[in-house]
Amino acid sequence: MLLVITRPEVLQGALVRTEAAAISSLFDQGLQLLHLRKPDADLAGLKNLVGCLNTEHRSRIVIHPPRKLITQQGIENGCHLLLNWMQDCGLSRLHIASWLREMDSFWQHRWLPGKTGMKLLYSTGIHCWAELDRLMAEGWGYPFSHVLVSPVLDSISKAGYRADPSLMQIPSWIPGTVRSKLFAMGGIGPAALPVIKASGFQGAALLGSIWSALHADKKSQWQAGIFSQFKICVDIWKNVLTD
Numbered sequence: 001m002l003l004v005i006t007r008p009e010v011l012q013g014a015l016v017r018t019e020a021a022a023i024s025s026l027f028d029q030g031l032q033l034l035h036l037r038k039p040d041a042d043l044a045g046l047k048n049l050v051g052c053l054n055t056e057h058r059s060r061i062v063i064h065p066p067r068k069l070i071t072q073q074g075i076e077n078g079c080h081l082l083l084n085w086m087q088d089c090g091l092s093r094l095h096i097a098s099w100l101r102e103m104d105s106f107w108q109h110r111w112l113p114g115k116t117g118m119k120l121l122y123s124t125g126i127h128c129w130a131e132l133d134r135l136m137a138e139g140w141g142y143p144f145s146h147v148l149v150s151p152v153l154d155s156i157s158k159a160g161y162r163a164d165p166s167l168m169q170i171p172s173w174i175p176g177t178v179r180s181k182l183f184a185m186g187g188i189g190p191a192a193l194p195v196i197k198a199s200g201f202q203g204a205a206l207l208g209s210i211w212s213a214l215h216a217d218k219k220s221q222w223q224a225g226i227f228s229q230f231k232i233c234v235d236i237w238k239n240v241l242t243d
Helices: 014-028 043-051 055-060 067-073 075-089 112-116 129-137 190-198 216-242
Strands: 002-005 033-036 061-063 093-096 121-126 144-149 182-185 203-206
Touching: 002 216, 014 033, 014 043, 014 055, 014 216, 033 043, 033 055, 043 075, 055 061, 067 075, 121 129, 129 144, 190 203, 190 216, 203 216
Parallel strands: 002 033, 002 203, 033 061, 061 093, 093 121, 121 144, 144 182, 182 203
Antiparallel strands: none
């Protein structure tokens, strides 16, 4: 399966609707999961973007808690605000990033979703196999549906963000039940997909290879680029699955 991660920038004005239109069209083309990751967003920024999306697609949106929101509000209040909004919007997927897991107070507030009565689907991310080993030793903490492993290749969207070659070799000690949750991330374009599949990953997360510059006055240009790139990646992934 191929996932798409949003551009990290918080867009304003007409560009929010432009980004939302692109996301909605990707869903219409068969995108199964979108990771909505906007590290510098506040709650209003998330509301603006999600409010422009079709409600029928919300079950396929994975929310990344913005670092800015958690830093400004504190982990307990920030998570309460985020989860209450997610509940109101019908959003049920939450990504627990490594920076959030590593906060000293994070594990004290694992009860937060239970307080709202929410049933969430969780994902997380790792940057080395030792992180995964620790998560497994701790009993996961959450029943993660999938795990993003990065950076497997040099990043396309982050200049100077280099690959960790060891991540392309999934250790033999990882059981099959966990292997089936691993998604490669970082620098992944069409040419890398056969290698990603051959390395044993369940899927891949696309970011830099999908998003071109968004310009509201050049809708046909960016739309064509985004959709053609996504279709190329989907077709290649289908082919490697049948080889």
